[in-house]
Amino acid sequence: MTTRVLLLGGTAEARDLAAALVDRPGTVVVSSLAGRVADPRLPAGQVRIGGFGGPAGLTRWLTEHRVDALVDATHPYAARMRVSAVEAAGATGVPYLRLERPGWTAGPGDHWHRVPDLAAAAALVPRLGRRAFVTTGRQGLDAFLHLTGNWLLVRVVDDPAMPLPGNVTVLRDRGPYEVAAERELLVTHRIDVLVSKDSGGAYTAAKLAAARDLGLPVVLVDRPAPVPLPAMVTEVTAALAWLETALPPARPGAGRSPQTAR
Numbered sequence: 328m329t330t331r332v333l334l335l336g337g338t339a340e341a342r343d344l345a346a347a348l349v350d351r352p353g354t355v356v357v358s359s360l361a362g363r364v365a366d367p368r369l370p371a372g373q374v375r376i377g378g379f380g381g382p383a384g385l386t387r388w389l390t391e392h393r394v395d396a397l398v399d400a401t402h403p404y405a406a407r408m409r410v411s412a413v414e415a416a417g418a419t420g421v422p423y424l425r426l427e428r429p430g431w432t433a434g435p436g437d438h439w440h441r442v443p444d445l446a447a448a449a450a451l452v453p454r455l456g457r458r459a460f461v462t463t464g465r466q467g468l469d470a471f472l473h474l475t476g477n478w479l480l481v482r483v484v485d486d487p488a489m490p491l492p493g494n495v496t497v498l499r500d501r502g503p504y505e506v507a508a509e510r511e512l513l514v515t516h517r518i519d520v521l522v523s524k525d526s527g528g529a530y531t532a533a534k535l536a537a538a539r540d541l542g543l544p545v546v547l548v549d550r551p552a553p554v555p556l557p558a559m560v561t562e563v564t565a566a567l568a569w570l571e572t573a574l575p576p577a578r579p580g581a582g583r584s585p586q587t588a589r
């Protein structure tokens with residue numbers, strides 16, 4: 328009998344967890360991606376791409392694929408998927424875990440302004456400077472497009488879908504980033520203010536250190552409101568430990584299960 332784990336991904340932690348799980352004897356790990364990025368970094372193991380069709384669709388998927396454990400390792404701002412996962416796990420009784428990295432905390436020399444959402448971030452930008460580096464991603468970019476008095480450098484993985492006004496320059500890139508390169512970027516573009524989500528983790532933290540070095544203010548958009556979660560950990564190692572309690576014992580004789588896509 329094969330043990331099946333559905334891993335809701337799109338993050339570095341999800342890829343790290345998938346890489347660790349594919350070697351668990353008798354275990355198949357299926358990573359799920361939303362399909363937002365044209366050329367995603369693919370995790371080890373099986374991969375499926377696209378929405379499930381809300382909580383009901385995910386409930387069906389868990390049942391039809393006889394999933395033994397569900398790990399939601401999506402990004403801290405993926406609020407809809409998080410709710411769907413909790414509901415589907417509740418409906419099916421499939422053991423559920425949320426893997427979510429902690430947010431960042433300000434240290435000496437940081438000038439952070441925490442705001443509740445993208446609209447509040449956009450409202451604050453003109454008061455902090457003229458040239459802004461906006462790193463909140465492609466989704467929600469329209470919240471900043473009325474800032475015609477500002478020059479905006481917008482960093483995205485894929486080009487934004489909508490036409491952009493002349494005061495917006497797009498920089499296509501994806502992490503991880505280094506502090507020296509981030510500092511150079513801020514200096515070269517004469518950035519006055521950085522806008523970021525509170526993503527947490529090391530992948531994209533270099534911009535915060537660069538802003539601190541240069542004494543620049545940072546507008547940090549708060550995470551979505553928390554929802555009650557059946558179980559949550561912040562580290563991949565803790566997720567692996569939880570899986571050992573939630574799954575049937577690994578069968579060393581079973582060997583590595585075929586992890587081909589289907």
Ligand code: NAP
Nearest residue numbers: 336337359360361378379380381401402404405406407408
């Ligand atoms: P979201 O608003 O919570 O999700 C919207 C819908 O997209 C969900 O209801 C679900 O559709 C589908 N979806 C989301 N994540 C999925 C997954 N891993 N597998 C299958 N379907 C998924 O999420 P989002 O903010 O658009 O983020 C989409 C993906 O990008 C997530 O996987 C997340 O980990 C990754 N990501 C997001 C951010 C961010 O800032 N939001 C940053 C980096 C990476 P159905 O209802 O049809 O199931």
